[in-house]
Amino acid sequence: MKHGLWGLAMLAAICSSLPGCVTEKTYAGTDIPVVSHKFDKNAAALERMQLGLTYLQKGNSEQAKFNLDKAMGYAPDLEEVNVAMAYYYQTVGEKQKAADIYQQAINTSNATGDAANNFGVFLCQEGQYAKAEQMFLRAIDNPKYTRTASSYENLGICQRKGGNIEKARQYFEMALKYEPTRQVSLLELTEMALEQHDFQAAQTQLDRYHKVAVDSAMSLALAVKIARGLHDIEAAKRFGVLLLAKFPQSPQAQEYRASMH
16 A cells, blocks of 8 residues: 545645735715725634745744744634644644644534544544544535545545455445546555455456556556466566556566566
8 A cells, every 4th residue: 555645635725815805995076995904814814824834835834833823813713724733733743732733623613524534634644543534434424525535535545554454445435436536546446456366356446447547657567466466477568568668767667677587
């Protein structure tokens, strides 16, 4: 399993346009505009949050914290702001503080499920698989949540990481019911079948993958292993040649070269 968990997408593009806080009126009997400013705490919080995340991405944790503190001061009950602060603590290694803020985020009045999904990612990375499962399912159960397929995929990855293979398979299949083109879920199912030496099932899953995606280094490497498992030497060579031709510098190509010696 080499695929990462999906999370924190809500922080990548919070607002392309924030709520306006400027209104215009005119003097009586004239067309001269008078601009009056009304401070919008939520808009200001989102602006500070975005600035803080930008600093964090650039490695400036001091300015990141300064702006995220400002955001929390403006709107301590916004889900997005709490998740951003939790992500900050996660990034700098303050794991308990991150967990505390994630817990706060999932209970905000505007919670959409994003916070629960991201908390699930954090918990899974910490090896707390049962709690992570609860958080992913909580996200899915939120009526406002729109990334259901992603959370089911996260559930699959996390359950596989925790050794619960059958439950992982069920969650990957659920992800594919919501979004049949999810490449990670298809490759995960292929890998799982290979690990159990069920080469025919692995072939079926890889065929599903190739119906919705182009060749990748990973898919061709899996094709080689499946062909070998099915004792189809010619197919294994054919896929190996494609792997070396299309992705010569990939780790999969290097592994294939080593297997030929």
